[in-house]
Amino acid sequence: xxxxxxxxxxxxxLLGGAALFSVFPLLSxxxxxxxxxxxxPAGFSIPTDPQWHNFVDAWDVxxxxxxxxxxxxxxxxxxPVAVLIASMAAYAIAQLRIPLGKVFFxxxxxxxxxxxxxxxxxxxxxxxxxxxxxxxxxxxxxxIGLNMPFAVFxxxxxxxxxxxxxxxxxxxxxxxxxxxxxxxxxxxxxPAIASLAVLMFLSTWNQFLLAIVLIDDPNKRxxxxxxxxxxxxxxxxxxxxxxxxxxxxxxxxxxxxxFQRYFxxxxxAGAVKG
Amino acid sequence: xxxxxxxxxxxxxxxxxxxxxxxxxRRRRAGGAGSRRRARWAGWWFALPALVxxxxxxxxxxxxxxxxxxxxxxxxxxxxxxxLDNYVRVFxxxxxxxxxxxxxxxVIFFSVVPVLLALVIxxxxxEIRSAVAGGLAxxxxxxxxxxxxxxxxxAWTWMxxxxxxxxQGLRAFGLDALARPWLGxxxxxxxxxxxxxTWLATGLCTLLLMSGIGKIDTSLYEAAQLDGAxxxxxxxxxxxxxxxxxxxxxxxxxxxAALASFDVVYMSTQGGPGYSTQVPGVQVYQLAFTENxxxxxxxxxxxxxxxxxxxxxxxxxxxxxx
Numbered sequence: 094x095x096x097x098x099x100x101x102x103x104x105x106x107l108l109g110g111a112a113l114f115s116v117f118p119l120l121s122x123x124x125x126x127x128x129x130x131x132x133x134p135a136g137f138s139i140p141t142d143p144q145w146h147n148f149v150d151a152w153d154v155x156x157x158x159x160x161x162x163x164x165x166x167x168x169x170x171x172x173p174v175a176v177l178i179a180s181m182a183a184y185a186i187a188q189l190r191i192p193l194g195k196v197f198f199x200x201x202x203x204x205x206x207x208x209x210x211x212x213x214x215x216x217x218x219x220x221x222x223x224x225x226x227x228x229x230x231x232x233x234x235x236x237i238g239l240n241m242p243f244a245v246f247x248x249x250x251x252x253x254x255x256x257x258x259x260x261x262x263x264x265x266x267x268x269x270x271x272x273x274x275x276x277x278x279x280x281x282x283x284p285a286i287a288s289l290a291v292l293m294f295l296s297t298w299n300q301f302l303l304a305i306v307l308i309d310d311p312n313k314r315x316x317x318x319x320x321x322x323x324x325x326x327x328x329x330x331x332x333x334x335x336x337x338x339x340x341x342x343x344x345x346x347x348x349x350x351x352f353q354r355y356f357x358x359x360x361x362a363g364a365v366k367g
Numbered sequence: 368x369x370x371x372x373x374x375x376x377x378x379x380x381x382x383x384x385x386x387x388x389x390x391x392x393r394r395r396r397a398g399g400a401g402s403r404r405r406a407r408w409a410g411w412w413f414a415l416p417a418l419v420x421x422x423x424x425x426x427x428x429x430x431x432x433x434x435x436x437x438x439x440x441x442x443x444x445x446x447x448x449x450x451l452d453n454y455v456r457v458f459x460x461x462x463x464x465x466x467x468x469x470x471x472x473x474v475i476f477f478s479v480v481p482v483l484l485a486l487v488i489x490x491x492x493x494e495i496r497s498a499v500a501g502g503l504a505x506x507x508x509x510x511x512x513x514x515x516x517x518x519x520x521x522a523w524t525w526m527x528x529x530x531x532x533x534x535q536g537l538r539a540f541g542l543d544a545l546a547r548p549w550l551g552x553x554x555x556x557x558x559x560x561x562x563x564x565t566w567l568a569t570g571l572c573t574l575l576l577m578s579g580i581g582k583i584d585t586s587l588y589e590a591a592q593l594d595g596a597x598x599x600x601x602x603x604x605x606x607x608x609x610x611x612x613x614x615x616x617x618x619x620x621x622x623x624a625a626l627a628s629f630d631v632v633y634m635s636t637q638g639g640p641g642y643s644t645q646v647p648g649v650q651v652y653q654l655a656f657t658e659n660x661x662x663x664x665x666x667x668x669x670x671x672x673x674x675x676x677x678x679x680x681x682x683x684x685x686x687x688x689x
Contacts, residue, residue: 136532182417189410208627215428238424317515
């Protein structure tokens with residue numbers, strides 16, 4: 094049995110095997126993406142003459158510039174607003190102890206485990222009614238609302254850990270609750286806010302179901318949502334398909350590699366605390 | 368929120384809150400506290416934006432979905448009330464029922480296998496002290512977590528293609544007879560989709576369990592060793608109990624991902640071939656947007672949500688720390 098292995102070499106091999114399993118599908122895509130266009134590549138092969146230019150072509154075909162811009166608009170529309178109003182609500186619940194705050198919090202917890210599938214169809218008709226279907230605003234607003242359960246939950250955990258004396262002493266100094274929030278509480282909450290922002294960036298950027306339902310035009314969608322249109326149009330061109338799909342994944346992978354410590358920390362904490 | 372929105376503690380927290388409330392009934396403030404009470408109500412200005420967004424874009428749609436589920440509606444013409452018909456059909460129409468069965472089969476691949484694999488990897492890796500290998504492995508194991516599920520589906524569609532890496536590997540070992548277009552095979556498409564879920568979840572679970580093992584007091588292992596416990600016994604008596612909370616988190620997140628799966632299935636098979644990989648998530652989408660059966664779609668969505676709650680809430684009790 095595995096547990097009897099004494100030496101650390103088999104352990105390293107095991108870990109290496111798991112790591113390889115994690116990256117192999119991506120490497121297989123890369124190997125196909127670097128084959129000459131129009132050829133039919135085999136599963137995984139080290140390209141003898143890597144065609145890096147395929148990525149340039151795929152960039153244009155997949156409209157990456159437009160997609161990046163679109164995803165950035167969505168993220169910028171969702172994350173700061175959601176973080177701010179969730180922090181305010183969590184501050185009101187945990188520090189100001191508003192009446193019925195617990196009821197509100199329990200109501201939010203209800204939304205925490207429910208899958209997006211239950212809201213997507215009504216949201217479609219709601220947005221149609223508001224005239225926001227097929228607009229970015231019509232995706233931004235629901236994403237803010239749907240982020241509230243987790244975001245308030247997360248920020249509440251932070252505000253519960255801030256000693257009440259802090260608010261009390263600032264109240265004695267004559268600061269109103271808004272000033273206390275902005276000047277004292279928000280700066281202290283920066284680490285919690287930063288992790289939350291990372292998680293929301295990722296979930297917005299990768300949002301698929303809502304993006305394909307609420308926005309018809311792939312160019313206005315998230316990067317993930319745009320994959321659907323791209324695959325539909327290029328499913329027969331294996332080389333270009335893989336190159337384009339890799340490009341669509343690349344931004345998150347690059348951001349992850351640059352800030353990986355931070356990402357892993359935030360996501361592990363997000364999983365456990367949530 | 369994609370992968371981390373499966374949450375481990377809501378029910379537990381809710382219950383703790385309620386108990387705290389019961390233990391300490393709200394103190395009625397003595398007279399003259401009117402202004403203070405008014406000040407506390409004023410705090411609602413802070414909570415209002417979040418409340419409005421949540422009500423308008425989550426609670427209201429949920430209520431609407433429940434309402435739709437009692438009607439026959441094509442999305443355009445007038446709707447007719449049909450009572451529980453849509454729900455009856457969820458459990459009697461073979462296609463709809465089979466999608467629920469598939470969701471539970473996917474739990475094996477999305478949840479059970481990743482958690483078991485993660486337990487094995489994490490408990491074995493516990494003793495590796497190489498920071499470089501550990502760090503590199505962490506990065507690579509985490510990669511599937513940060514790409515969208517739709518992209519993972521594309522990567523694996525290529526792996527499973529007739530010329531893909533899976534068949535290439537089989538042929539390299541002389542197993543040509545086993546090679547097939549995996550996602551187009553009525554028998555093998557569902558397990559093949561399941562393995563995509565295994566790929567997505569194993570890294571996150573492994574890292575969660577690794578960090579959990581790191582928090583177990585090493586003196587426990589030393590004591591167990593002194594008592595002559597072998598590795599299996601150490602695993603059963605020290606590692607497993609110590610990881611109770613982390614295992615609970617992994618199980619919760621991955622079960623929700625399995626039951627409510629959409630991205631991966633939609634992008635890899637669209638539920639096909641036939642209905643062999645149909646799941647409730649894809650069903651909700653297709654019933655509403657290609658078949659224009661809004662009421663039926665909503666009934667599937669409501670049933671799916673109830674199933675998620677019915678599975679997750681007891682699990683939370685089970686894994687709560689004693």
